[in-house]
Amino acid sequence: MPTTLRAAPAVLTTSFRDAGCLPGLRAWIREHVTGDELRGDVELVCTELVTNAVEHARGPRSVVVVVQPGGARIEVTDGSPTTAPVPGRSRFGGEMRGRGLTLVAALSRWEVRRVGRRKTVTALLPA
Template sequence: MDHRQRLHFVLALEPVDEAVRTARDTVRAALEGWDREDVDGDLELIASELVTNAIRHANSVRLVVYLPDEKTAMVEVWDDNPQGPTAPVPDLHAEGGRGLMLVGALSCSWGWRATADGKVTWARTEAP
């Protein structure tokens, strides 16, 4: 069963900095609408990190949020760049470069897969 057969929300985003806040707001609103808590805001932060990567490296970005079951929430970011995300060696003095480390720390699992038009990067969280 794919996300179109579950509760889901899809939003096309412009590849601009404002898309990051829009992604967080969208995730929050979708979860609230489905009466699902994101107690610590983990899924919001994950979405913002994945969207940040996409807007830096792609021309088209789509956010998908869905609930596979009663405990799990998923966020996917689809973009037109076929290259998979890579975690750089962290530079403790750099302002950025830790997004994928955060995604890995806050999610139960995450990854990416190629699509006909680019790739989708996804992350899964579970309620306690």
């Protein structure tokens, strides 16, 4: 009888205060995500969600990245449950603002969950 070995998903979980965590997150993604297109999409979505949490929400903040054969899941949690992210809008003015969630929506299925004093934005990216 043939045996199928399954690799455990690669999982990164970390807390962060500011965008200074992004170089380390990107390095981990480059090491653990296979396929150029998926790797680029995961890196972009992760960067956008983390940056949004830093710019628009209070702490504590954390990110979870799960990479598995079917794609990847990114979860960014922050301490601002009432601040709802909206694609195409930013609370900061300027024509170069508000595009991040539009990109996230184009590259993934995403949702917002609120639990107590926290909110989690989850993005699912297909392989």
